[in-house]
Amino acid sequence: MIEYLPRSKQHTELHLTQFGIEECIPSHFFGPAIRSHFLLHYILEGEGFFEVDGNRYRLQKGQGFLIYPDVVTYYQADSMNPWSYCWFGFEGTIAELLLKQAGLTRECPILNYNEDDKIYTYLKLMAESKGNHKAREIRLTGLLYLLLSLLAEYGPVMPTEQKESRAEIYVDKVKELVETNFAQKMTIEDIARIVGLNRSYLCSLFKQQMNTSIQEYLIRMRIHKACEMMENVELSIGDISRSVGYNDPLLFSKMFKKIKGTSPKHYRSENR
Missing domain, CATH: 1.10.10.60 (Homeodomain-like)
Structure with a gap:
């Protein structure tokens, strides 16, 4: 399941560009390539690895990775226990600032969240919002804010340099x-x-x-x-x-x- 969204003229500070979920086949990969917006993947099951800026991160259920705009990345599902993940693409003038509050930067692109299944719940609510024809963009933006506030609440303490x-x-x-x-x-x-x-x-x-x-x-x-x-x-x-x-x-x-x-x-x- 994947849905692409048009660029928002109303919510320039923060808005969704896409979201989806995928159960990957063994060794499924993407890249090396760049994206034009922020893309946050969250692993629901299985494992795989993510490469960026010369670093390789081995990841599993309860973790995720952030792709920065215009940065070359590569990621691949495990050959024996391939991951399934959901993802959220977004952009906006305050997107990077909100990600920093959640402890996610280009230098620290790995997400760790094992509190509950709220991340997946927000994705389902985004998909179910298709019935909101008049106010769907507002609903999606609100859910994105809730998602980022969740990550900020349970994210790591900001490093000294921040x-x-x-x-x-x-x-x-x-x-x-x-x-x-x-x-x-x-x-x-x-x-x-x-x-x-x-x-x-x-x-x-x-x-x-x-x-x-x-x-x-x-x-x-x-x-x-x-x-x-x-x-x-x-x-x-x-x-x-x-x-x-x-x-x-x-x-x-x-x-x-x-x-x-x-x-x-x-x-x-x-x-x-």
């Missing part, structure tokens, strides 16, 4: 929260709780990565958005103030002058 990228992940989460919720009454404690880190540690991490505090970043984001809104002449200064999270116009003017060096009214007249 700690910096882990810090960047948390900082990016803070930036996304601020950029999408700048108009809300959101405290640093709220942000730390959502991100899942201690407040002091998160503030220290953000300061180290961004060379500014979370509070300062939030203020500057609000003022930046306020400046954009001033191009709309139908919005009053009060409207803009409330729209960027300041119900008190005086506080808004104070923060605006601190960042821009002038009052909102004067800034608008000068830049009209």
Whole structure:
């Protein structure tokens, strides 16, 4: 069973390109060849080997291997106990980042998962989603996210050399929260709780990565958005103030002058 899917115009961050399952005959092989997307194989039964970048990995049930785009690979089923596997092809702007969170990289392409049969369950749900004509793409993308979250949950602890990228992940989460919720009454404690880190540690991490505090970043984001809104002449200064999270116009003017060096009214007249 195999199904190929068209490239998604809606889910550019992450989407399936194909999925399937195969019971291989003895010594069945593929390659050496490259793929144009990520391809994750998970072994359901049997054994075989996978070759990439000069390394050969002997694999069996409960393991899997990740193929990187545009990387030459070769894999072959065992001659006596050939494997059967399921696979998931996918791509997107955050695909590599999510794989790293699961401990899967080009340098570490081997998956180990013996917790349960959820990986195969997700494949079956993908196949059964054919009945969802209107919302199938959403369903498939959701299942792919569930699959990768499962691998991240039970994946290995990230190596020391990847700690910096882990810090960047948390900082990016803070930036996304601020950029999408700048108009809300959101405290640093709220942000730390959502991100899942201690407040002091998160503030220290953000300061180290961004060379500014979370509070300062939030203020500057609000003022930046306020400046954009001033191009709309139908919005009053009060409207803009409330729209960027300041119900008190005086506080808004104070923060605006601190960042821009002038009052909102004067800034608008000068830049009209």
